[in-house]
Amino acid sequence: MLDHIPILSTASALARHAGARTEGTARNLANADTPGWRPLRASPFDPGAPGLRATRPDHLGGSSGAAVEWTLGAATKPNGNGVSVEAEMVEAARARADHGLALGAWRGAMDVLRASVATR
Structure with missing residues (x-):
């Protein structure tokens, strides 16, 4: 239900992206001495989450922001x-x-929601 609120869906996507990057870093560190291991590099976070409205054609890029695309670094x-x-x-x-x-x-968005519900 809360994923329909744009700020919460963007925050969730950023948290998932950061978690995936942490996993990639852990894999890289675990293989720091493995011959031939090329490090995993995550794509940058794209805040163009569903529910956000583009105000001009080049605004937000139109992707979901939830997925992480991996590339391999150089040896x-x-x-x-x-x-x-x-x-x-x-x-x-x-x-x-x-x-x-x-x-x-x-947390900030939830505080605002709680305050708006408490005043009714």
Whole structure:
């Protein structure tokens, strides 16, 4: 029922995207020493979630924002592995920040809904 509210569906999509990025980072770190492992890279989050209205043709891009498309990074080490532990830690921190942003938006929207129901 709450997924029909645009801010909540966008926050949910961002949280799912951040979770998928965290999973990709975990896979990359688990295979940091595996010869030939090419790191997984997630597509950027697209906020064009269903329910949002484009105000001009190039606004929002028209995609759902829920899916994560994966690409493979380049092999940079002599053994064919391309995982940089430092880069993965930065990606994990960014995913955590995005997840926190999604939870904050969800909490704020729920506070507004609770306040509007309580005043009736």
